[in-house]
Amino acid sequence: MSRRAIFPGSFDPITKGHVDILKRALPLFDQIVVAIGENSAKKYFFPLAQRINFLKELFADEPKIEVNAYNGLTTDFCKTENANYILRGIRSSADFGYERTIAQFNSQLNNEVESIFLISSPEYAYLSSSVVREILKHKGDVSPFVPEIIVSKITDFKQA
């Protein structure tokens, strides 16, 4: 059976920290679906279409990575995608506490799904989408924090 994982998140926007987790997870799985969560109660900085666009551009040459959006329960999306693994990144003990609760909840909902965690690389342990959004709001330089090929797309979109 092929090993399919989903990597769920808001990716608002994707950062070098997300990319690091994905690249390190590639040898572990046959396929990884980057699953962009769309929760109608949540306000996003970038519209869904734009977040999909950034990710598709970034992984156009990586056949093991697919990009898709979902709403509803992550474990239901795993069924839809025929995926048995949920991939998440952990930066800190705060992330750990949060992720443990979600993982235990998810395994109650669907015990065929296993959550797999990778610890962030030290150079990205402080990095989050919210930091990038804050820099964008103040028209600062996000190039150290987001993948190079989408820097101008991200900046242009917000200045348009």
Ligand code: ADP
């Ligand atoms: P969510 O809103 O679900 O937390 P995010 O897009 O913020 O979505 O994050 C998706 C996943 O990527 C989460 O597991 C998060 O912990 C992980 N992640 C985010 N930033 C980093 C980073 N700098 N290093 C490692 N993992 C990260």
